[in-house]
Amino acid sequence: MQHFSQFPEQAPATPLLDGIDSPVALRRLAPSQLEPLADQLRAQLLFDIGRHGGHLGAGLGVIELTLALHFVLDTPHDRLVWDVGHQAYPHKILTGRRATLPTIRHLNGLAPFPSRGESEWDCFGVGHAGTAISAATGMALAAQRQGQIRQVCAVVGDGALSSGMSLEALAHAGGANANLLVVLNDNGMSISPHVGALADRFPSAAQPLAANIAEFFETFGFRYTGPIDGHDLPSLVAALSESSQQSGPRLLHVVTRKGAGFIPAEADALSRGHAHSPAAAPAKKAAPACHRVFGEWACNTAAKDPQLMAVTPAMREGSGLTQFAEHWPERFFDVGIAEQHAVTLAAGMACEGARPVVALYSTFLQRAVDQIIHDVAVQQLPVTLAVDRAGLVGEDGVTHHGIFDIALLRSIPDAVLMAPSTEPELKEMLDAAYRYPGLAAVRYPRGSLPSEPSGAPKVEWGRGRWLRRGNSGVALLNVGALLDAVLSAAEQLDASVIDLRFVKPLDSALVLKAAADHRWLVSIEDHAVEGGAGSAVAELLAQQRMDVPLLRLGVPDHFVEHGQRGELLALCELDAAGITRQVETFVAER
Structure with missing residues (x-):
């Protein structure tokens, strides 16, 4: 050789x-x-x-x-x-x-x-x-x-x-x-x-x-x-x-x-050269990737709470838990390529008073849905799911996009599902999920989240927030990582912007207020349109018999292949230009 x-x-x-x-x-x-x-x-x-x-x-x-x-x-x-x-x-x-x-x-x-x-x-x-x-x-x-x-x-x-x-x-x-x-x-x-x-x-x-x-x-x-x-x-x-x-x-x-x-x-x-990226031109200092933010949160929380146990199915490095594993090896559990076991292991830990956090990619969460429902949710056990790589992940393509977790989780009784749109929100939501006495999930994207808009309020349980009030009669309901694109589109459209924060429980009062004050609602999410947060909004409006036109924007109802994340968001018209274009067409047709 x-x-x-x-x-x-x-x-x-x-x-x-x-x-x-x-x-x-x-x-x-x-x-x-x-x-x-x-x-x-x-x-x-x-x-x-x-x-x-x-x-x-x-x-x-x-x-x-x-x-x-x-x-x-x-x-x-x-x-x-x-x-x-x-x-x-x-x-x-x-x-x-x-x-x-x-x-x-x-x-x-x-x-x-x-x-x-x-x-x-x-x-x-x-x-x-x-x-x-x-x-x-x-x-x-x-x-x-x-x-x-x-x-x-x-x-x-x-x-x-x-x-x-x-x-x-x-x-x-x-x-x-x-x-x-x-x-x-x-x-x-x-x-x-x-x-x-x-x-x-x-x-x-x-x-x-x-x-x-x-x-x-x-x-x-x-x-x-x-x-x-x-x-x-x-x-x-x-x-x-x-x-x-x-x-x-x-x-x-x-x-x-x-x-x-x-x-x-x-x-x-560590990885025997698992993957290689060609050298790129030096870029300006970027915000830390979400998995690193999660890893820092896990270490800080473990230092304060000896009951925290971290579980991951063969994703120690990818989930940001390398430092945790070095500091608390007796509280770190890499179970191998065994997502089902990881979730039920955490359920067993929770039965004995531990506070397990399961770190796994959205695409791998799909493999453990039965365990999430039967072994955690039915028994009302306090297990936190740190759902990494949510949304369109880019080059790994169709098998790795994390675009089904909202649809899979939001139908589970008493489950909590949060989607941060900024880095500070991610930290606060992890805290909130960890304190919740049942199944709680926080979904966040590959890469980084934007910084917090000035003066934004702290995360309140089950509450969304207004970020912009416009005069066009359009309200954009943002879910998670696309906030920068949504705010840019709102500037072009003179639209209001609401950051939902919680997919479940949905801030019903805020959504209904937006529906009462605007002629058109638009939900925007880095998730499959079918069954996503927009579907939750549509269900609420139907239950309340509010006849407000709703445009649900997200990943279209077909499998999306591979490419850079920015390219795929543009193909799905989830960049600022695509959002603006779709909303303008929606309003013009009504």
């Missing part, structure tokens, strides 16, 4: 890779050509991501594995299912998307993860971890039922085995005798080093292979092979060739290094 100390500054020479436009061409090579091809593929990935950004460490770690899989399997007839998709960049290069890889995660460019609509070699779209074994089992059982003879292979990271869904799928696949090959990519990492008792059983934990690891998988009904070196191409090809000649449930244990071949990534113990 060739090692690189920095990103290549010039396009690398890749004579073998230049001849690969699909895995069909790859399979025409001699086995001896795979190792030099791996060096060329690694150089190409480093060159493209170094210039244009994207996920890096996971792809570097599976260069050799990806080549071996496509060399041995007859893809796309044989199905190759990737868990998550951070590791699928080499797969994209080998399946005809090399020229467009620089566009990955950019508006109208390649999807950040495998996508069925993008390539016939992407047989299953992914974004959240833990789905691959379930999907591949379904494909294998359907193929058996239809009399189709094909291999179905799921490539999963060892971190994905902390997901209960993966274990459920293993149990079912083994019991159903599915003709399935699971390749366990064991690198000891998720985004950061993974956790849990199972992780200690793997050789990547710098310990000898536990004698019972084979027995563990065989208990599920899988024939176990391994572990083998995931960077040794001859061994990989031999092991995959042997496994592909077998039938039934099989598991091939492959040990790799995330970030392999790139010295800076291999030296990065």
Whole structure:
């Protein structure tokens, strides 16, 4: 394996890779050509991501594995299912998307993860971890039922085995005798080093292979092979060739290094070079990102209250809890990729008098709705949900936008849901949620929130606030992070602005006052229009039989792809110009 100390500054020479436009061409090579091809593929990935950004460490770690899989399997007839998709960049290069890889995660460019609509070699779209074994089992059982003879292979990271869904799928696949090959990519990492008792059983934990690891998988009904070196191409090809000649449930244990071949990534113990952003021009000092504000709040609150427990599903760094984990390791719980467990764990803590705070992304909250309802809300337990990355998140795209949490949470009895529009509001709302004797959630965006308008009042429980009084007869009801755009639009429209602050309980008196004083109401939110805060306003007006025209602005009723957050807000007409345009049309038509 060739090692690189920095990103290549010039396009690398890749004579073998230049001849690969699909895995069909790859399979025409001699086995001896795979190792030099791996060096060329690694150089190409480093060159493209170094210039244009994207996920890096996971792809570097599976260069050799990806080549071996496509060399041995007859893809796309044989199905190759990737868990998550951070590791699928080499797969994209080998399946005809090399020229467009620089566009990955950019508006109208390649999807950040495998996508069925993008390539016939992407047989299953992914974004959240833990789905691959379930999907591949379904494909294998359907193929058996239809009399189709094909291999179905799921490539999963060892971190994905902390997901209960993966274990459920293993149990079912083994019991159903599915003709399935699971390749366990064991690198000891998720985004950061993974956790849990199972992780200690793997050789990547710098310990000898536990004698019972084979027995563990065989208990599920899988024939176990391994572990083998995931960077040794001859061994990989031999092991995959042997496994592909077998039938039934099989598991091939492959040990790799995330970030392999790139010295800076291999030296990065925190994330092994998980993602890379090209250097940008120095910008003026920006407000702190919301996850850092939350992390500071968690530390300050923990210093005052020994009952605070912080829980996160494999999102320590992303949720801003690194400093908390260092200061209070006995009160910090990273449960791995297990959102359902995280919520019910917090419920159990709350039963014993603790005050748990669960920090998770909006898109991952979706995976724990049953636990939020049954295990927390029904039992009226004091659990705070810090809902990060709410709204359109940008480059991670359709699987990661946090645009459904309001609709999911506001229908839960006695739940509280707050949406800060400024940084001071975020801190105050976290305090309010933490004091609430039941389920309380605070949703906040990726990135930062604006500073507070001068003279703005403190957060009052269940109350919104007037920020501007206009003369056009239009009242803009802001929900959360779009306040700057709303205020700019209000200037153009001479509209009033109300910051709702609380989605539940909704400040009914304030909304009804706005409806009585204005000819038109407009709700604006960084959330799906259907079921969002605007829907709550519409329900209130209908209950009160107030015939006031209401325009609900938010993310339209279709899936939004990837791009920079500003670009996506403009596409959804949620920037100042788009809001102004939509309101002017609405008023003109009435």
